[in-house]
Structures are given as structure tokens and as C-alpha cells.
Amino acid sequence: MSTVDTAPSSEAPAAARPRPKAAGGGFGRYLLIRFLLIFPTIFILVTVVFFLARTTGDPITAAQGGRLGPEALAELRAAAGYDRPLIVQYLEYLAQLATGDFGQTLTTNRPVIEVLTTYGPATFELVFYSLIVAFAVGVPLGLYAAYHRDKAQDAIARVLAIIWYAVPIFFAGLLLKLIFAVWLKWLPVAGRASVSAELQMQTLPDPTGFYTIDAIRTGNPEVLVDVLAHAVLPAIALGLLTAGIFLRLVRTNVIGTLATDYVDAARSRGVAESRLLRKHAYRPALIPIITVMGLQIALLLAGAVLTETTFEWKGLGFILAEFLESRDFAAVQGIVVLLAVIVALTNFVVDVIAAFIDPRVRY
Amino acid sequence: MAVAVSSRPGHRWRDRIPVVHQVRQSVGLQRGMLVAGLLMLLVFVLCAIFAPLLAPYGFAQRADASGGFGTQQPPSAAHPFGTTVGGYDVLSRVIWGTQTAILVIIVAVVLAIFIGVALGLYSGYFGGWLDRILVVVFDAIYAFPSLLLAIVLSIVISGGQSNLWGGVLAAAGSITVVFIPQYFRVIRAETVRIKAEAYVESAKVLGAPNRRIVFRHVFRNATRTLPLIITLNSSEAILTLAALGFLGFGIEPTAAAEWGYDLNKAQSDVTSGIWWTALFPGLAIVFTVLAITLVGESLNDLADPRLRGRRRVAQAAGEVAETSVVPGGTLDAGPGGLAGLEDGETFDEHGIEVKR
Amino acid sequence: MSTVVDIRNLGVSFSTDAGAVKAVDDVSLSVERGEVLAIVGESGSGKTVTAKTILGLLPETATTSGAVVLSNRAGTGEHDVISLTGAQLRGIRGTDVAMVFQEPSTALNPVYTVGWQIMEGLRAHGQVSKADARKRAIEILGRVGIPDPEHRVDHYPHQFSGGQKQRIVIAMALVLEPGLIVADEPTTALDVTVQAEILDLLRRVRDEFGTAIVLITHNMGVVADLADRVAVMYQGKVVEEAPARELFADPKADYTKALLAAVPYVGHGVARAAERAAARPADWAEQTPVVEARGLEIEYPGRFGRAGFRAVDGVDLVIRPGEVLGLVGESGSGKTTIGRAIAGLTRVTGGSLKVLGHEMLGIRERRFRPTRSRIGFVFQDPASSFNPLLTIAECVAEPLVIHDRAVDARDARPRVNELLEAVQLPASYGDRYPHELSGGQRQRASLARAIALEPELLIADEPTSALDVSVQARVLELFAELQREFGFASLFISHDLAVVDLLADRIAVLYHGRLVEEGTGAEVLGAPADPYTQRLLASLPVPDPVAQAERREELRRLREEAAR
Amino acid sequence: GCSAGGDDEGSTGGGTLTIGTTEQITALDPAGSYDNGSFAVMNQVYPFLMNTPYGSPDVEPDIAESAEFTSENEYTVTLKEGLTFANGNELTSSDVKFTFDRQVAIADPNGPSSLLYNLESVEAPDDLTVVFTLKSPNDQIFPLILSSPAGPIVDEEVFAADALTSDDDIVAGEPFAGQYTITSYDFNNLVAYKANPDYAGILGEAKTDTVNVKYYTDASNLKLDVQEGNIDVAHRTLSATDIEDLRGNDNVKVVDGPGGEIRYLVFNFNTMPFGATTAEADPAKALAVRQAIADLIDRDAISEDVYKGTFTPLYSYVPEGLTGANEALKDQYGDGSGQPDADMAAQRLEEAGIETPVDISIQYVAERYGPSSSDEYAIIKDNLEASGLFTVNLQSTEWVQYSDDRVADLYPAYQLGWFPDYSDADNYLSPFFLTENFLANHYENPEVNDLILEQSVTGDPDARAALIGEIQDKVAADLSTIPYMQGAQIAVVGADVEGAEDTLDASFKFRYAALSKG
Numbered sequence A: 001m002s003t004v005d006t007a008p009s010s011e012a013p014a015a016a017r018p019r020p021k022a023a024g025g026g027f028g029r030y031l032l033i034r035f036l037l038i039f040p041t042i043f044i045l046v047t048v049v050f051f052l053a054r055t056t057g058d059p060i061t062a063a064q065g066g067r068l069g070p071e072a073l074a075e076l077r078a079a080a081g082y083d084r085p086l087i088v089q090y091l092e093y094l095a096q097l098a099t100g101d102f103g104q105t106l107t108t109n110r111p112v113i114e115v116l117t118t119y120g121p122a123t124f125e126l127v128f129y130s131l132i133v134a135f136a137v138g139v140p141l142g143l144y145a146a147y148h149r150d151k152a153q154d155a156i157a158r159v160l161a162i163i164w165y166a167v168p169i170f171f172a173g174l175l176l177k178l179i180f181a182v183w184l185k186w187l188p189v190a191g192r193a194s195v196s197a198e199l200q201m202q203t204l205p206d207p208t209g210f211y212t213i214d215a216i217r218t219g220n221p222e223v224l225v226d227v228l229a230h231a232v233l234p235a236i237a238l239g240l241l242t243a244g245i246f247l248r249l250v251r252t253n254v255i256g257t258l259a260t261d262y263v264d265a266a267r268s269r270g271v272a273e274s275r276l277l278r279k280h281a282y283r284p285a286l287i288p289i290i291t292v293m294g295l296q297i298a299l300l301l302a303g304a305v306l307t308e309t310t311f312e313w314k315g316l317g318f319i320l321a322e323f324l325e326s327r328d329f330a331a332v333q334g335i336v337v338l339l340a341v342i343v344a345l346t347n348f349v350v351d352v353i354a355a356f357i358d359p360r361v362r363y
Numbered sequence B: 001m002a003v004a005v006s007s008r009p010g011h012r013w014r015d016r017i018p019v020v021h022q023v024r025q026s027v028g029l030q031r032g033m034l035v036a037g038l039l040m041l042l043v044f045v046l047c048a049i050f051a052p053l054l055a056p057y058g059f060a061q062r063a064d065a066s067g068g069f070g071t072q073q074p075p076s077a078a079h080p081f082g083t084t085v086g087g088y089d090v091l092s093r094v095i096w097g098t099q100t101a102i103l104v105i106i107v108a109v110v111l112a113i114f115i116g117v118a119l120g121l122y123s124g125y126f127g128g129w130l131d132r133i134l135v136v137v138f139d140a141i142y143a144f145p146s147l148l149l150a151i152v153l154s155i156v157i158s159g160g161q162s163n164l165w166g167g168v169l170a171a172a173g174s175i176t177v178v179f180i181p182q183y184f185r186v187i188r189a190e191t192v193r194i195k196a197e198a199y200v201e202s203a204k205v206l207g208a209p210n211r212r213i214v215f216r217h218v219f220r221n222a223t224r225t226l227p228l229i230i231t232l233n234s235s236e237a238i239l240t241l242a243a244l245g246f247l248g249f250g251i252e253p254t255a256a257a258e259w260g261y262d263l264n265k266a267q268s269d270v271t272s273g274i275w276w277t278a279l280f281p282g283l284a285i286v287f288t289v290l291a292i293t294l295v296g297e298s299l300n301d302l303a304d305p306r307l308r309g310r311r312r313v314a315q316a317a318g319e320v321a322e323t324s325v326v327p328g329g330t331l332d333a334g335p336g337g338l339a340g341l342e343d344g345e346t347f348d349e350h351g352i353e354v355k356r
Numbered sequence C: 001m002s003t004v005v006d007i008r009n010l011g012v013s014f015s016t017d018a019g020a021v022k023a024v025d026d027v028s029l030s031v032e033r034g035e036v037l038a039i040v041g042e043s044g045s046g047k048t049v050t051a052k053t054i055l056g057l058l059p060e061t062a063t064t065s066g067a068v069v070l071s072n073r074a075g076t077g078e079h080d081v082i083s084l085t086g087a088q089l090r091g092i093r094g095t096d097v098a099m100v101f102q103e104p105s106t107a108l109n110p111v112y113t114v115g116w117q118i119m120e121g122l123r124a125h126g127q128v129s130k131a132d133a134r135k136r137a138i139e140i141l142g143r144v145g146i147p148d149p150e151h152r153v154d155h156y157p158h159q160f161s162g163g164q165k166q167r168i169v170i171a172m173a174l175v176l177e178p179g180l181i182v183a184d185e186p187t188t189a190l191d192v193t194v195q196a197e198i199l200d201l202l203r204r205v206r207d208e209f210g211t212a213i214v215l216i217t218h219n220m221g222v223v224a225d226l227a228d229r230v231a232v233m234y235q236g237k238v239v240e241e242a243p244a245r246e247l248f249a250d251p252k253a254d255y256t257k258a259l260l261a262a263v264p265y266v267g268h269g270v271a272r273a274a275e276r277a278a279a280r281p282a283d284w285a286e287q288t289p290v291v292e293a294r295g296l297e298i299e300y301p302g303r304f305g306r307a308g309f310r311a312v313d314g315v316d317l318v319i320r321p322g323e324v325l326g327l328v329g330e331s332g333s334g335k336t337t338i339g340r341a342i343a344g345l346t347r348v349t350g351g352s353l354k355v356l357g358h359e360m361l362g363i364r365e366r367r368f369r370p371t372r373s374r375i376g377f378v379f380q381d382p383a384s385s386f387n388p389l390l391t392i393a394e395c396v397a398e399p400l401v402i403h404d405r406a407v408d409a410r411d412a413r414p415r416v417n418e419l420l421e422a423v424q425l426p427a428s429y430g431d432r433y434p435h436e437l438s439g440g441q442r443q444r445a446s447l448a449r450a451i452a453l454e455p456e457l458l459i460a461d462e463p464t465s466a467l468d469v470s471v472q473a474r475v476l477e478l479f480a481e482l483q484r485e486f487g488f489a490s491l492f493i494s495h496d497l498a499v500v501d502l503l504a505d506r507i508a509v510l511y512h513g514r515l516v517e518e519g520t521g522a523e524v525l526g527a528p529a530d531p532y533t534q535r536l537l538a539s540l541p542v543p544d545p546v547a548q549a550e551r552r553e554e555l556r557r558l559r560e561e562a563a564r
Numbered sequence D: 001g002c003s004a005g006g007d008d009e010g011s012t013g014g015g016t017l018t019i020g021t022t023e024q025i026t027a028l029d030p031a032g033s034y035d036n037g038s039f040a041v042m043n044q045v046y047p048f049l050m051n052t053p054y055g056s057p058d059v060e061p062d063i064a065e066s067a068e069f070t071s072e073n074e075y076t077v078t079l080k081e082g083l084t085f086a087n088g089n090e091l092t093s094s095d096v097k098f099t100f101d102r103q104v105a106i107a108d109p110n111g112p113s114s115l116l117y118n119l120e121s122v123e124a125p126d127d128l129t130v131v132f133t134l135k136s137p138n139d140q141i142f143p144l145i146l147s148s149p150a151g152p153i154v155d156e157e158v159f160a161a162d163a164l165t166s167d168d169d170i171v172a173g174e175p176f177a178g179q180y181t182i183t184s185y186d187f188n189n190l191v192a193y194k195a196n197p198d199y200a201g202i203l204g205e206a207k208t209d210t211v212n213v214k215y216y217t218d219a220s221n222l223k224l225d226v227q228e229g230n231i232d233v234a235h236r237t238l239s240a241t242d243i244e245d246l247r248g249n250d251n252v253k254v255v256d257g258p259g260g261e262i263r264y265l266v267f268n269f270n271t272m273p274f275g276a277t278t279a280e281a282d283p284a285k286a287l288a289v290r291q292a293i294a295d296l297i298d299r300d301a302i303s304e305d306v307y308k309g310t311f312t313p314l315y316s317y318v319p320e321g322l323t324g325a326n327e328a329l330k331d332q333y334g335d336g337s338g339q340p341d342a343d344m345a346a347q348r349l350e351e352a353g354i355e356t357p358v359d360i361s362i363q364y365v366a367e368r369y370g371p372s373s374s375d376e377y378a379i380i381k382d383n384l385e386a387s388g389l390f391t392v393n394l395q396s397t398e399w400v401q402y403s404d405d406r407v408a409d410l411y412p413a414y415q416l417g418w419f420p421d422y423s424d425a426d427n428y429l430s431p432f433f434l435t436e437n438f439l440a441n442h443y444e445n446p447e448v449n450d451l452i453l454e455q456s457v458t459g460d461p462d463a464r465a466a467l468i469g470e471i472q473d474k475v476a477a478d479l480s481t482i483p484y485m486q487g488a489q490i491a492v493v494g495a496d497v498e499g500a501e502d503t504l505d506a507s508f509k510f511r512y513a514a515l516s517k518g
């Protein structure tokens, strides 16, 4: 056997070892690339929407098809330039977009930007409120179900989650309205605010469109109460649907983390079960949960279409359906771009949030 | 070494039939939920198959020998679930509706699987530029509000036609497009993971051509999580069809019975105190989704040894294991639940490419 | 001396898919204060289960019989752990008994700082102010040898090395000063050099804190180094229990004897290698090498244009026909990378690597594919290298089918049976699925597949790392036999010097992607020139308590010298 | 908690009224919209040269002093004196000229400029006189056009001459001279009106000072809100079920008036069974098929089962209530009293030598004409098939596609609906049955063509009514289309709201000014 002439020290080589770490700059770079990827995504969406929308007819036929004969229609179409080759129209549109101009809606003759700023805030508020409901309901119940897994409590929570998810949102909305607005008369039927509240908010200089903010700005507590009361039912309808998904997500992931060594290790140090659940199982589970929740934003927006229609919540989803029906390409494209940006930005932000929760990502 | 530990083939076969195996495996509440789901599903399938026998009337029948049914009639002996605003028998339409639902599920899921799996396999295994493009494209489609995509597509696919097959194909086709990105994501993520597995590398080392590796080694392992996604998507298919019906893109009522359409038509009934026209199709949707989801979730839980519940054993029961050198196999489940659907790094270059 | 834990007639059963499994059968053990009891035994013999029972950590699927009487640190009270309720269990966990887990990286919650996690344990037992808890966390970190603890206390687990993480895990166990620490394979995941330090730390814990330790391991070197008493388990039973020296000197049970006999010692292979070298033909050295690397560089590409990571840096090595080259080195040193490069799985990025006459730098897969039939590869993990959906026979038939030696698996079956028998697996095992085989059996099947085409070169990447010593011995023996019979050249990768020594003609030592030393076993192990090789050898515990005590003494002396 | 208090009770003047509707506005600019929702707003706020007074189907000068043909091709309108817009600008003949020149110049695809097909030029010789020069002489329709969507007079100082003006600019510019002005405008959500004291037309003063109009997207919300008293008036469009339910509710009154909306079935003369381009083309057989179908449709069933009386059977091309309307189809088809008659149909087919059952495809639009189209056609399909004479392949299609397909001769028989531009029989005849018509169904009858042209230049009301009757009889014999339903105008109002019956008249213009809250 040989002699030992160096004092072994595990730290030194370990620290010097050239591990492939994600360096500080690396993560920033990753985020940058993630951010830049928004643009091809939007480009693809615009292209897809452009051609899809145009294969389905034009706004003139949609509006006048029941009044004018084929010749008159063709004349109008030619005047509007819809008879030119698609590719020319497409390039034109791209050129226009490149200058940051979304154009005018074809049917209502309003700047598309204005459509976005009028209806965007409504959708934003709806999604925001329903996320609050989804978190408030889905996460605790998910934890609860995970902790009691395969017990009756778990089964009940899961069946609830499935039912929330399974009941078509317009049907759920109708029932909520009947119960809370018609029978109990606790809450208003639909809309974002009552007529008097809306009139008060319209007198504000530069209303933001975010009714909650506008209501606060009026300085009239009744208006705020009115606005919040209107948000309750839509938020519940859309929120519970999302809560059902969150519940399943939290449950699966928390069950996963509950089975890890570090939970066992913490248990072996005498940490209380409730604390194990809240701190040790939930927090690490939050990382995949947040990521998937980010992806759910697309689903939420889709759900918003139906919620908005059901509750007279005049937001992007609802107006998009409307514009689609009237084949207002310009408006449809503008809205889809905005939605895509929202989705992409959300996922981007979610990545950043996940990075903040997960210390491993930062270094 | 003991000679010929011949396995009993019967036992093995039974254990390899997907659902039967899991039912046998499950215990307690897990079994309860699985069996409940399966029973509901069975009722659903039986209804679809035997709809002509079970339904008292045709789905587009408005009158029989004793005259017209009348519209919006409350439940009675002749019409246990009442009649609709169009004068159809609610019970019959609910029963016939199972056929439409099943059709849509099958067409949508099959189409989505074929395309999604093929692209996912290709993208995940070969990587390269096509992969990158596909990923961005599908992410874009994913970001597109799915229902609206469905609307546009139903116009494109069927030109707005509304006969049974036109409607089903349109709905299913549009659902397909919405689902493909999901299958693509899952299969691609799985493929990327499996590609780095030692058994794929060992096949590479043996000099197996790519085609053989993809089909023999990657494909079957990557598709193992499909049953769960299929159940998830089946329920989504029904809901999307219902939502399409709600927006006026459903199937013409004399062409087929469709729950979402009926529910939509029943909207103003509900506010007028006519509850039966909405309740039953609504319940049918909820039950079907519940059934499919229960089965899917249960199968997923059972496939994951960590999630699988087991019977308690008597004190100090059982035999001490004989040779238990390396416990367990590699048959653990892949990503599960929604997490599995949507997890998976998108812009990763996993593993090492073999030079081509 | 007083008894810290007294296990009486413990039985544990699990319910599984296959029905009830009995994991522990009528085990009785006891540990005295300040004593280290090692539990050794075959894998799956119930060591971990026994240990977990002491903390009441068994999963819900387990049922327990017997008694585990645990006394508190002061020796003033005792509890039967098995009969305790949840809240009571919580009371004793951490204070009366603490646990050190095998994988330090998974035993630490990644999203909290280590200080937070240590303090949490403190605050779970009694009213400790935040500031006090922090003070004690810093103190305990310092005592287990974390440098700069005031600062490091706020770091996250991933910011520590593996060895440091294990120290932190031990610190967590220590901070409440429990009477007993249960350490389940505390060093298995670590390099030998780090392992030596952790063992030192555990010894200090016993000596300074007077803590009793239950040490679970399958490494007889570790046992010899640390244990006062040894319990040998086999199939859920304790088959032998004796003071450490006595056990090594005079094993009683058959299993213990077999176990000790299977332990490889560094230096055993030297004679055999010399024998083989002597038997070689004269012109052997001039024959074209099967593998020849000159200044080999392998770099893994970085993500998103970040700089890549150079895993292999300027390695020269040669494998001649029929020769076995052993490649050793610590974890992450690049061993697997070299093996994969030779098999054409990893791209060579610099230097030159010739394999069976092909230059691998920039080679195309299409051109290399025909050559693949001349190379066999045994993967590190036998379990994952088989497609779980194919039977063993189908797996072994794969190379035959791919290279057109057979039409399909059925056609190849006779040859497959021969191969299985060559690796001493009954042919009927071919009908089983991979997960239905034991690790050793799978390892043999893997060998069978690798030699199916009678390759000229066999790359074996840690083929025994997942096995316990007794099974490992059998696989190694088989390997040697096959090598004699088929005469293939081989790259044998391992981190275990003793294993490599047993098989290899020459040994190459890899450190941080560089080849630091190469030569025959006698040269490298007998007179290591490189400081890393020297440290490696010194850290290796000898599976003999007497010799190890001497070595330890020597190691301590050397360290002190170095410190001056 | 708080319930949605829709109305601000206790506000000054003639009180406040809240109206709900599901119609949508496209644009406030008369040159940029041609739809019911936008026209509904225009009727409240813009002045018209000609308009229909409460309770009458015929037009009279509104802000005009007089209007008449001063020569065959010249229609001269004299304005009242001292007209002003709400913004204080004077309303002169130059504004009128500007209005019509602008319509024609912009010719927006969404606008109604096509209605001005007969306008050659407009002159404003002095501040009060406007002279319209027409292309074809003696056009009796032209005064009606002046009350149509092409007719609102706009302020030349607010509107752009050659481009559409945005809603916001319009509201800010207050170019209003109708009964109301807009005080607050939230597009398709909430519009607030205030009575315009300066309105000088025939309709008189508004009964209610402030009117808020809430726009709904979902009829069931409209219904719930009116039922709960959150709004005072619900006008257009509640489902038949909702209306029937509300009829039994004491808190609200359901007010009906004659409606101009009709539903009809169009035949494509080329592609219908035995049509001109089919393999076995035979005009006589094709006619027999159309006649048999006309015999079989059970209008009462549709009216009662589907529409619960909110639509009534229609037996002619011109709806009941308009001058000249008759019941041409009632006598010619079915049992002669409006009921279906299967034997008659069988006999017709038999006489024409047609083998039964005849295969026919019928197409309808899913949502365009309200949610009940599917039920409507389920009944028609039933009617046809129950007789054993037809097998019907029923299909529905989304609107835009439908519009393309129907003129591409893809549909042998299909549903359409019509809402009039102006309340005159002509609007139900010339667009449909002139040789050049928008149906493009290849129906051609020179005699009918001539008669239609003749009635449009016949100044004498009685002679014109006779001509209109003759046209209906002739078309009824040819059956270019089969009209079968006429929609009633229905408003649901709170128990304390008066005046709805006054404005639910044959003008088909719902005027908020007639409503008041007791």
C-alpha cells in the first residue's frame, strides 16, 4: 500500500470542479430567449389567423348577404379590396403591423387598438378575480385532498373538482344566476356594473376600463360595492372551473413531494404533519404547479369567452366571438395577437416566478 | 439457479389486459372510484349501442300515433323527462345523444392521437430544425383560445354544414387541432426522456437503424401515458362540442341528438321554470365526463406505485422475499395528470445526439 | 453503559401488489450508549426497514409486531415506538433518535436554506427564539466542519457539495443532541475521499457527544472502519451478531462467511495480471490497438450558446487486442463519457480517437453503423438498459436481428439460449421481462447481449455498481471467464479500485477529465505517482478492522503533517 | 349585498327610463351602418325629412315643411324654419345636400348607400329648399327612402364629407336634432339619452327626460333583468319561451304591435326538384312541387308551437298591416282557410305526374334569425314528410357560408328572413321579384317585373294598392318563395310603464320618446 502525502479535502476539489451550472447570466439569457420567442409565436398566430379567417368568408357577405344580390356583393367586395390575391393582402397587413398599426375594425370602423383597450381590461379583471377564486378554493382543497389521499375526504374533493370541470360553464352560470340573483336576490344578474354606477364612472376623465380602479376613483363606496358585487358570480363560475384543475394539480404534485426523502427527513426531526404539508410538501410542489398554471391561462381565456357571454361581461373573449361571426378579420387578428401576447407574457412571468420560488434556478 | 420458473400464461395474460389488471390491483376507495367510473362508462357505452332499443322515440320524432308530443311538456308517463322547446322527447334525445358523444370522442381522439403522436415522436427523437419549428407552432396554437380555434375550424372543415357526420367531423376535427399540441407535447417530452434511456442507447450501440429504434423501443414506451390523456381529452371533446353547440355550430337537431345543443336550446327554459329540458342533458354531460375522468385518474393513480393504495396485511404476514437484489423494475409511470400533459421543457436539447 | 434502543422480536410486513411481503422477521437487537452498531447484509434483507422502525417512519402499508424500546438521552424514560401515536412520535423524533439518510441531496428540501431547515427541527421541539435557533444552527454547522458557517447558514442545499450536504444532514441530526443516530448508508452516494471524511465525522460524533449510532451499510470497509459491533442480516433475519474484530476474524454464519469472501481487496489482481501479461505473444505490443486515443477532448455543448463543458480533456490511451483496461476515477471525472465516445454515442470534439480503425472525430453514424457489430457495451445500470416491454430473449436477440444473423427473435432463439447459458442463466429466463429478474441476473443478461455478436471490443461501464458484494463477485468472475473464452479487448469502467484491480491488465486513473496516471495494477496501486491516486488509495477503507485501525492512524498522522 | 339598481329614481324632469336590448350597434354614422341596432339609435337622435308618425304605416314630412314631386324627376323638400342641431349649428338645406352627397360618395360596404339607387343629384338652391333629382321619374318609393336608414340628416360641421366619422367624434360633436341627444356613450354597453327640447318634427316632445339603454348579449339576462325590475323596458329580442313566461308575470306587461319582420322559404328555380338545370328539368313539375309544399306547411303549428304567438301566420308577400297587403296564398293553397291540406298536395303532384316521395334538400341558418329556426324547420320537415309526399334532407349552415352558398345555387330550397328598410309594400316586392333581384333564385316573370315597376311610379294610393294586390296574386301563383311567418313587435315593460303600444306601430321604428313611467 502506498503512503498518503496529501491531506484529502473534499471541499476544495468540489468547489473547483467545473460543473455545468446555470450561471447567473445564463438564466437571464434563458429568459431573454424565452421572451424573444414570443415574437415568432405571434407571427405564426397572425399568419394562421389571417388565412383561416379569410377562408371563411368576408365581412361584407356577413353583413349584407341577406340584402344584396351576388353582383352587388361582388362590387362591394372589390371596392374593399377583398378580391385581391390573399398573399398581397397578407403582406400588406404584415407591413402595417410592422409599423405598430393594428388598423381599423372592418365592421364597426373603430381603431383595433381602441377595441383592445376597451375590452382588454374587462377580461383582465375577470381572469384576475377568477384566479383569486381558483387559488382560494383549489389550493387548500388540493392540499387537503393530498393529505387525506384515498380517504373519503379526498374522494369528495376530487369528485367536486371533476364536477366543477364537467359542468358546462354556461349552464353553471345560468344556475348561479337563478339561485343568487333571482331567488336569493343577493347579487345582480349580469353585467359589470349597474347603469347608475357605469354612468358615474363614465364621467371620470380618462376612465381606465378597469372598473375596480374606476370605481375607486369615483370616490363613491357604493359604486365600488356595486362593481365588486357584479364580479362575484362570473368569478365563481370561471374560478371554480379553474379551481377544479388547480385542485387536481396541487393534489398530484403534493402527493409527489410528500413521498420525497426530505419530507421523511423533516418528519424524522419531529416536524408537525400540518407543517410538513404546508412548508415541505407544498412549496416545492408549487414550482410545477405554477408552471402549469401559467399554461392554464390559455384555457382560462377560452373559458372566459363563455363566461363573458353568460354574464354580459363585455370582454375580449366575447367580442372576439362577435367579430369572428361578422368576419371582421382586422379585429380578430388584433385580438388574437393581444391574447397571444398575454399568454406568452404570462408564461414568461410564470417562469420568472418559478425561478424565484426555486432557488436552484437562480445560480 | 432454479430451472424453468415457467410463468403461468393465463395469469400473465389477465394481468396484461389493461383495465382488468388495474381493477384487480386496486383496493378500497381507489377501487370504488375506478369501478364507479367504469360502471358509468359502461352505462354510457351500452346506451350508445342500444339507443334504438332503449329510447322510447326517435331523436327527431315530434309526434307518434297518438298525436304531437307538444312542446315543453313537463315530465309525464309518456315522456318521463318531458319534452323540449322543439317538441322532442327529452329522454330519447338524452339516450341518442350518447351515440353522438361517443362518435365525437372516438373521431377526435383517434385523429389527434395519430397526428400528435407521429409528430411528437419525430420531433422528440430527431430534434433539429423541424422540431424547433413544430414546438413553436404548437405552442402558438396552444396559446390560441381553443374554443375559437374550434369555431374557425368548424367553418373551414364543414363549411358550416350540420348533418351528423359533417357536424361530428367538424367538431371532432376542430377538437383534434386543439388536442394535437397536447399529444405532441406529451409524446415529445416522453420521447426526449426515453431517447436518453439506456435501452435506447443500447439499441443504438447495437447499430439498430433509427426506424427500428423509434418503432420498437421508443414508440411503445412513450405512449404509455396515453390512456390518461385520452380520458382527459374525451371529456374535453364532449365539452367542446357542447360549447360549439352553445355558439351555434352544433349538429342539426334532426340529424342527431347532441347534449350541448339541447342544453343551449334549453337556456331560456330554465329562467322560465322549465327545468327538465336543461337538467337531463346537463346531467348526461356531467356524468359522462365524471365517468371518463374517474377512470382516467384512477388508472393513472394505479399506474403509479406511489399513488396506489394497498390492502393492510395481518401482522407479520407474508413470506420473506427470496432473491431481492434490486428492488422493483423500471415500470414506473411517466408524467401523470395534468402535470404530465403540460410539463416538459419545451426548448431543451436533451441528451446527446448521435452524429448522423 | 445503558441501552439506548432495544429491539425485541421485531416483525414487519408490507402489503404489495403481489400480496404480503415480510421484510423483517423476528429481529432482536440492542445498542448501548456511545456504541456504533453496524447492520450489514444482502440488499433487501431488511436493514432499512429495521432502521426506519426505530423512528416510526414506516409507510402506511406496513404492519409491525414486537417492540422497539427507545430510551431518551438522559436515560430517564423509555417508550415503545411501535405503540406511540402521531404526536408522541413527533416528540421523540429528533430528540431521542435522529436519522441520517443515504442520499444527502434528496434529504434536503431544495427550496429552503439549510439554516432554516436546521432551525425548524429546533423550533419543533420547545420554545427556542429565532435568534437562539440561528445561533445554534451556525454553531452546529461549524462543528460538522462547514467552513464559514455564519455565512453559509443562509445558503440553499444546491450550493453545497455532496460531502458538505451529508455533513449538513448529520448536523441536523445532531443539533437536538439525540441519544441515537440512525445512519442509513450515509456514504454510499459519495466518493471514497469524501467518504473517509464523513466517517471521521461520525466517529467524532460518537466520541464527543457520546451518541449511539446505528450504521447501515453494505461496504465492509466502512464497517471495519467505524463499527464496534456488527449485526449481519439475511432475508429479514439477523444471522449473526458480534463485535467487529471478532466477526472479521472469525465469521460464524455461512452467509457472513460468503459475504466476507466476496469482498474484493485492492492488490488481489496484481498477480493474475502479471500472469496474463507473461502469456502474451511477443509481438503483442506492436499489434494495431483496438482503441487509440490521442489528446482526446470531449465537450458537452452548452445550452443557448453558453460555453460548453469539457468533460474529457487531452486523454491519451490505448487498448490492444485482448487486453482489459480498467478506468477509475471519482464520480464525474469523465469515465462514462470516454466509454460512450468509444461506442459512438457521444461526439468527440477534439484530438483523435480511433476505434477499430475508424477515426471517431467527425464520423457519420451511417459509416460507423456496420462497425457496431464488433463492439459490445454493458451499461452502468442493468435495469434501465433493457426495454421494459420486451422479454429478455427478445432483448438479447436484438443484435442478431439487427445485423441480419436472424430473421426475428423467434428465429434467433436457439442462439439466444446458448448465450444465456454462456452467462449461466437458464434458457427459460428468456421468457421473462426485465423487471422479473434480479439485478445480478439482469447484469448477466446484459453481458449476454453484449457478447452476442462476439465483439472484438467490450465496453463495460460500472457493470456492478448496483450490486451488492456477493452478487458483484459472481458477475466479475463471469466476466473474467468470458473474457478468457472470447478474448475480447475491454474497457472496464469503475470507481472501485478493488474491482478494477481484480480484472484489469492495466489501470488508468481519471481526474477532472484528465488522465493522471496509467500503468499495470502493480504500478498504479503499488506505487502511485499522482497525488490524486495516492489520496484515493489512502481514503479507501480496508475491510479489516485491525488493518484499518492502523491505516487510520497513519492517515491521521499524514494529515497532521500536512497541516503543519 | 346589493341588487343591480338599474334606474336612478328621483332624477329630475320627466324621470328616467332604462331600456334593455340585445341588438348591437355597428356605428352611429348613418353612412357606415345598415342594421337594426344602429338604426334604432339613429331614429332617436337624427332628424329625417320624411318620417312615419305614431300609429301610421305611411310617411309624412318630419322636419320638412313640405315634400313633393315638382317635376317628374325632381322631388323638392322645403325645410321648416329655424332648425338647429343640439350643438347649436343651424340645420339648413346645405346639411341635407351634404348628407346625401356624403352617403353616395362614401358608399361604405356596411352602409345603406345602395338604397339611394335612384338618386341622381341633390341641390340646395336656398337655405330651406332641397331638390332631389332622380334617375327614373315619379318614384313613389323615394319619400320612403328618406325615412329609411339612408335618410338621417347629419351636421356638415361634425361629419367628414368623404370618410366615416367615429362614434366618439359624433357624440362629442352633438350633431343631433331628433327627439333625443346622446349624453353618454359606451359602445354596445350603455347609451344615455336626454330629451332634445329643440326637436321640431312631427313626432312631438319626448315623454321621458332621460333614457338609458343597456345593451345585452344574452337574451336570458335581458329577460331576468326585466323580470326582476332592473330595467323598465325590454325590446328586441326575447325568446318565445321568455315572452310566454313573462306574460304570466304581474310585474311586467307584454306589449304587442304589428311587425314587419317576415320568414319565407326560397326556391332556387334552377336546382330545386325538376328545376331548369336538373336532369329531369320540367317547369310544370317544379311548380307542382312548390305548390305541394305550399299546401303542406302548417303555419299555425309553427306560430303556436315554436313562437307561442310572437310570430303569426303570413299568407302573402306583403305583411299584414301595410297598405296593399292581401292573403294571396291563403286562397290558393291548402284547404283555402289557411290550414294545410295533404290531399290537395298529393293531387297536385299526381296531376303533374310526379313520383312520390320527392327528395328535397332544405337549408336554414342556425342563429341568424333567432334561436327558433331549427324548431321551425323541424316542423316543416315533419309537415312535408308526414304527408308521405316528400323526404326532406334538412341542413343548417353558419350565416356567412350560407350567404355565399345560396347565391352559388347550392341550395334547392332555403330559409330567409327580411326586415324592412322602410314600411312600404314595395320593400317586400322589388328586392325579391324584379328580374334583377337579390335572391338570385332565377325566378323571372316579365309581367310581375313590369307591374312592380309600375306600382313604384303610381302616385294614386288606391291604384297603387290595386297593383300591389295584383303582384301578390301573380307571385303567389308562381311561388318564387313561400312566405309563412310574420313577426310581431314585442316589448316587455314594467307594470308602471306607459306608451309602448303607441310606438309599436307599422313604422317598425321603436321610439323611446313615446314611453313614460307612471
Ligand SMILES: Nc1ncnc2c1ncn2[C@@H]1O[C@H](COP(=O)(O)OP(=O)(O)OP(=O)(O)O)[C@@H](O)[C@H]1O
Binding pocket: B321, B324, B327, C014, C015, C016, C021, C022, C023, C041, C042, C043, C044, C045, C046, C047, C048, C049, C050, C059, C061, C218
Ligand atoms: N414500502 C415498501 N413496500 C413493500 N415492500 C417494501 C417496502 N419497503 C421495503 N420493502 C421490502 O422489504 C424488504 C427489505 O427492504 P429494505 O429496504 O429494508 O432492504 P435493505 O436491507 O435496506 O436493502 P438495501 O441494501 O438494498 O438498501 C425488501 O424485500 C423490500 O422489497
Ligand SMILES: Nc1ncnc2c1ncn2[C@@H]1O[C@H](COP(=O)(O)OP(=O)(O)OP(=O)(O)O)[C@@H](O)[C@H]1O
Binding pocket: A018, A019, A020, B351, B352, C300, C301, C309, C311, C329, C330, C331, C332, C333, C334, C335, C336, C337, C338, C495
Ligand atoms: N449530456 C451531458 N451534458 C453536459 N454535461 C454532461 C453530460 N453528461 C455528463 N456530463 C458531465 O460530464 C462530466 C463527466 O461525466 P461522466 O458521466 O463521464 O462521469 P463518470 O466519471 O462516469 O461519473 P460517475 O462515476 O458518476 O458515473 C460530469 O461532470 C457530468 O456532469
Ligand SMILES: [Mg+2]
Binding pocket: C047, C048, C049, C184
Ligand atoms: Mg436500504
Ligand SMILES: [Mg+2]
Binding pocket: C335, C336, C337, C380, C462
Ligand atoms: Mg458514469
